Amino acid sequence: MELIPTPAEAAFRDEVRTWLAENKPREARPFDGQTAAAFDKEWQRIQYEAGWAGIAWPRDYGGRGLSVIEQLIWHEEYARADAPYVGVCFPGLNLAGPTLIACGTAEQQEEHLPAILKGEKIWCQGFSEPGAGSDLASLRCAAVIDGDDLVINGSKIWTSHGQYADWQVLLVRTSNDGPKQAGITFVIVDMWTPGIEVRPIRSMVAPDHYPFCEVFYTDARVPLANVVGRIDDGWRVAGATLGFERGTAFIADQIHYSKVVEELIEEARRRPDPVNGGRMIDNGEIFAQLATLRAELAAMRAMTYWTISHSGSGDPGPASSLTKLFFAEALKRIRKLAMDVLGIDRLELSAEDGWTWQYLRSFPATIAAGASDIQRNIIAERLLGMPKAGRK
Numbered sequence: 001m002e003l004i005p006t007p008a009e010a011a012f013r014d015e016v017r018t019w020l021a022e023n024k025p026r027e028a029r030p031f032d033g034q035t036a037a038a039f040d041k042e043w044q045r046i047q048y049e050a051g052w053a054g055i056a057w058p059r060d061y062g063g064r065g066l067s068v069i070e071q072l073i074w075h076e077e078y079a080r081a082d083a084p085y086v087g088v089c090f091p092g093l094n095l096a097g098p099t100l101i102a103c104g105t106a107e108q109q110e111e112h113l114p115a116i117l118k119g120e121k122i123w124c125q126g127f128s129e130p131g132a133g134s135d136l137a138s139l140r141c142a143a144v145i146d147g148d149d150l151v152i153n154g155s156k157i158w159t160s161h162g163q164y165a166d167w168q169v170l171l172v173r174t175s176n177d178g179p180k181q182a183g184i185t186f187v188i189v190d191m192w193t194p195g196i197e198v199r200p201i202r203s204m205v206a207p208d209h210y211p212f213c214e215v216f217y218t219d220a221r222v223p224l225a226n227v228v229g230r231i232d233d234g235w236r237v238a239g240a241t242l243g244f245e246r247g248t249a250f251i252a253d254q255i256h257y258s259k260v261v262e263e264l265i266e267e268a269r270r271r272p273d274p275v276n277g278g279r280m281i282d283n284g285e286i287f288a289q290l291a292t293l294r295a296e297l298a299a300m301r302a303m304t305y306w307t308i309s310h311s312g313s314g315d316p317g318p319a320s321s322l323t324k325l326f327f328a329e330a331l332k333r334i335r336k337l338a339m340d341v342l343g344i345d346r347l348e349l350s351a352e353d354g355w356t357w358q359y360l361r362s363f364p365a366t367i368a369a370g371a372s373d374i375q376r377n378i379i380a381e382r383l384l385g386m387p388k389a390g391r392k
Contacts, residue, residue: 012066013073019052020081029084037122037164040087044119053117054093057101061113072305079255088161092116092123096169096188103228103237108188112167124165126156126189126215127238133158136171137180137235141217143172143187145231148224150174150187152195152217162198162213165191175232186234188226195220254304254327257334258297264334265290268341280341289337293330300326322383325375335362 005013025043030036047053048062056071057063064070086093097116100109115121132139141154152172162168168189175183191198197216229237268280268290280286304323339359380386 009069009073012070013077016052016074016077017081019050020077020083023050024081024083029087034164037088037161039084040089041119041122043084044086044089044093044117048118054097054113057097057113057117058109061101061109062117063113076255079253079259082259088122088164089116089119091125091161091165091169092121092167095125096123096167099169099237099240100228102240103186105228107225108228112188121166122161122164123167123169124159124162124191124213124215126159126168126170128156128158130155130157136238137184139171139173139184141170141172143174143185143222145174145224146221149221150185150224150227152189152220152222154217156215157201157212159198159213159215160211162191162215163200167191168215169228171234171238174234181235183232184234184238185231186228186237187222188228189220189222193220193222254297254300254323257327257331258294258301260334260338261290261293261297264338264341265294267338271341271343274343286337286341289333293334293337296326296330300330321375321378325379328375332362335359 023046025039030039044053051064052074054061054063055066055074056068057065059065093116097113100112104112112121116123126141127136127139129139129141141152141156143150143152145151150172152170154172156170159165159168168191170187170189172185172187173183174185177183189196195218197218199214199216201212201214203211224231228234265281268283268286271280272278273280273283276283281290300323303326335358338355342355377388381388
């Protein structure tokens with residue numbers, strides 16, 4: 001694997017760094033609500049009009065048509081520049097869009113990809129259900145064919161940004177014959193379809209923050225033309241979506257948390273140790289944890305480069321579970337250590353301040369996009385060739 005940048009890649013990095021320095025928003029991204037959604041869409045529009053949206057997406061749909069390595073460079077520089085979180089545009093840019101590029105029809109790509117890149121349409125992901133989270137193949141939200149439509153009944157939960165979304169990538173059960181995975185279909189759903197109801201979920205992390213939603217479907221009719229792949233072929237298509245979600249979608253987050261660790265080191269140098277005296281950085285246990293986290297994040301970056309270098313299409317496949325598992329577990333340790341360094345001061349920090357909010361938000365990291373135990377099984381079975389774990 002070659003990590004030395006080519007002259008073209010180095011020049012591209014300089015170009016990205018210069019543009020972000022000159023054009024990133026000077027005001028902070030709003031914390032929540034419609035104001036935040038409007039901010040995200042406007043910032044995405046600015047990137048598109050300047051030619052910085054969809055670095056590795058096909059030119060035919062508004063992208064740059066560059067390599068996945070150049071996409072990685074963009075994510076790295078974006079994080080280093082402290083550019084705004086992608087917010088409500090995340091599902092479209094990192095899940096729906098790449099999946100449609102890999103598995104969608106020409107008509108689906110032409111209709112949806114440009115609107116995603118322009119920030120015109122927001123997407124959400126309808127995978128998890130009250131009884132089907134990590135065991136996604138157990139989903140029961142059902143669809144039956146009626147003429148040229150699928151008629152959908154059931155519900156989804158933990159749907160991020162569902163209250164703002166125009167479109168959804170949805171998994172439904174279209175057959176109960178054979179293995180559970182064999183009867184699932186992947187479909188694109190217009191969220192304004194009659195029979196769809198979205199209910200935001202109040203979060204205990206911040207009482208006025210609604211990051212997730214429940215979505216209910218009652219005889220919602222969706223054209224068969226919106227099926228991605230084929231009927232009962234959704235498990236394969238969902239595998240591509242989850243590969244992006246577990247792998248390349250979080251490159252910017254990995255770089256961001258490398259910066260968070262450096263900020264935490266500075267906090268430890270500044271804050272007094274109320275138990276042992278001196279500064280928190282002088283506490284041997286705190287020092288060792290900071291050093292370990294810095295090394296782990298450097299290793300994770302190398303792992304990400306390795307994964308991307310082995311995925312010419314940008315879909316890392318089962319190797320993405322390595323990155324997802326490593327990142328989720330490290331994220332919890334970073335935020336727990338932050339609470340130890342901040343001490344009693346953490347109790348007075350608001351959600352907008354970030355430290356305490358992010359600590360509370362770190363717990364779902366080992367569940368979202370597949371629980372850590374699921375990732376370990378994927379790594380064991382699909383990468384290491386070990387026999388399947390016994391099912392109780």
